Amino acid sequence: MEKYGDWFIMALAGTLLLAWLYRSFYRWLHAPVNMNRITLGKGAAVSDGDENVQLLNRNGYKVLSAKHVVPIPVELDDAPLGTGARIYIDYMATKDDLTYIVKTARERKPMDWTASGVRDQLLVYALLLQDCSGILYIDAKSGTIRKIAFHLSD
Template identity: 50%
Template sequence: MGNYGDWLVMIVAAGLILYWVYRGFYRWLHEPPGMRSKLLLSEAEKVREDDENVRFLEQAGFEVTHGKYRVPITIDLDGEELQSRLFIDLIAEKDGKHYIVKTARDRMPIDWTGSGVRDRLLVYALLLPECEGVLFVDQKERTIRTIVFRFG
């Protein structure tokens, strides 16, 4: 019985190891591309402490963890390659939740309707899906608006 018991333990252990490897591979295979954002944000600029938006967010209880980042985008249009970029102003954290920060620009006012917010800010939520939402900081009006997109 001792000989068969050893084999049984080995088979159960091998089965558990194979199941663990399978689940790890399955998770890696089905992980959204945005989950690899740690690599993406490792190239972000340093946070400038003299930036008024950084100070404003810190006064509101947020910790600014990453500075400005430029996301290069290559677009294939009918076989022609086009280049563009997307700018993330800051990444902030509060209560263990991360937020993408966009700052107000005089040249680019935002239309505060459902379609206006969607057209302007949804791309950031899709770029980093592990973030809780998008913070829109308007330094002139002294407001921080939190935008969270829910699908379905």
């Protein structure tokens, strides 16, 4: 009896392993091409004295991290173009179990509050981190927080 029990356990383990391998291969085979997701590192430490962090905290947001830099290599005619490009994310914040990318207002680059102006300046962030619930555009001088969400259709 002990001999058949060992064979049964081995057969069950082999079947589970084959099922897991098949499922993993099937998922990989049918995954969309654009599934390469960017993962952010830890980012810089959050300074509690920062007026932007204080504004977010007063409005119920919890700031997770600050100053993320996402390097993007650029090629032109199959040759690297300089050192590439970088995208800067000022903060990452959460509220009600939703994660947001935070961009701060800059005097040198004011926001054009038209659909095309918002798209031109912020759509790249929504495409870069698709798991986020939106983008918070904050202006500490005026004390405003604007929530932007892009609804992309398939």
